[in-house]
Amino acid sequence: MAEPMIEVERLTKRFGTITAVDHVSFSVGKGSIFGFLGPNGSGKTTVIRMLCGILEPSDGTGRIGEWLMSECGLEAEQIVRGLSMQWGCPVLTTEGFSPEAMALVMPKVFVERFGLLPLRVAGSRILYLGFADQLNASAAFVTEQMTELKVESGVVDGASFEAARSRLLACDGVEMKLEAAADEDAMAGRITAILEQKQPIASRLIRLHQYYWLRMWLEGGALGRAAGNLPATSDDVKDYVFTVGAHE
Numbered sequence: 001m002a003e004p005m006i007e008v009e010r011l012t013k014r015f016g017t018i019t020a021v022d023h024v025s026f027s028v029g030k031g032s033i034f035g036f037l038g039p040n041g042s043g044k045t046t047v048i049r050m051l052c053g054i055l056e057p058s059d060g061t062g063r064i065g066e067w068l069m070s071e072c073g074l075e076a077e078q079i080v081r082g083l084s085m086q087w088g089c090p091v092l093t094t095e096g097f098s099p100e101a102m103a104l105v106m107p108k109v110f111v112e113r114f115g116l117l118p119l120r121v122a123g124s125r126i127l128y129l130g131f132a133d134q135l136n137a138s139a140a141f142v143t144e145q146m147t148e149l150k151v152e153s154g155v156v157d158g159a160s161f162e163a164a165r166s167r168l169l170a171c172d173g174v175e176m177k178l179e180a181a182a183d184e185d186a187m188a189g190r191i192t193a194i195l196e197q198k199q200p201i202a203s204r205l206i207r208l209h210q211y212y213w214l215r216m217w218l219e220g221g222a223l224g225r226a227a228g229n230l231p232a233t234s235d236d237v238k239d240y241v242f243t244v245g246a247h248e
Contacts, residue, residue, distance in 0.1 A: 003030045006051065008062035013046050013055060015133070020046045023060065045134070049155070052091075055133065056158040090154035092130045094164045096120040103171035104231045106143065107213060107239050109178060114139055114208070117156065117165050121230070125149060130156035130164075142208045146215060148229050174215070174231060176239040187212060187242050194240060204229075212242040 006028040013021040021043040028034040038044050049055040051064045097119050105118040105127070115132035116139050122128065127149040129140055140151045156164070181187035191214060195203060200216035207213070217229075219236040231237040 005030045006064055010060035011062045012059035014058040092154035092156050094160045097164050099167040099171045103168050103173040107176045107241050108173055127151050129153045132161045142206050145206050174234050174237050174239050178241045180243050214240040
């Protein structure tokens with residue numbers, strides 16, 4: 001066999017109690033064509049992301065870029081970015097990340113439960129949104145609707161993502177109350193009561209999976225002080241997050 005360019009040995013990835021990739025091993029020789037086939041959900045993309053360095057494996061070894069680094073003098077980040085573009089999976093960094101500012105973008109429950117992380121705002125019009133494992137188009141769309149900023153999404157390598165997320169969760173965010181409603185009619189009645197009581201100058205209600213997110217701007221100064229609809233501080237802004245029926 002030709003000199004191996006890719007060597008994978010017992011590569012494994014677990015997400016909690018779910019094993020997405022289970023002790024995969026293979027070798028690809030220099031100049032060869034290697035087919036990587038399998039049904040949806042079989043772990044193909046997860047293997048590629050581990051090979052690129054986007055995800056940290058739970059066990060085993062495997063990297064694509066060792067030869068490129070040693071023979072071509074490329075940096076690991078250059079390899080990851082190049083491969084991510086080829087496979088349609090943008091990679092973002094935490095450079096320029098401000099946990100205090102990003103903690104105001106969305107309720108922390110979304111950061112905790114959906115593996116996403118607001119990273120930074122560029123040019124007062126683009127919000128970069130990072131994900132731990134795979135992109136979530138629904139989360140990106142909802143964030144655009146709430147913030148009125150264009151959202152650019154990408155994955156962030158595991159160690160950097162967890163470190164940044166921990167910093168964000170340690171910061172003060174917009175005051176948020178999580179409530180459960182028996183059905184949509186009950187939720188609508190509760191929202192009406194909240195709006196009548198708070199009398200906000202502006203409000204917006206959007207849905208992300210099982211959650212309904214109501215954000216209210218209570219004073220005129222709360223709008224227009226930052227990019228899009230992002231609050232500059234937690235003052236005069238309030239969030240309610242609702243679940244309906246049996247959802248937690």
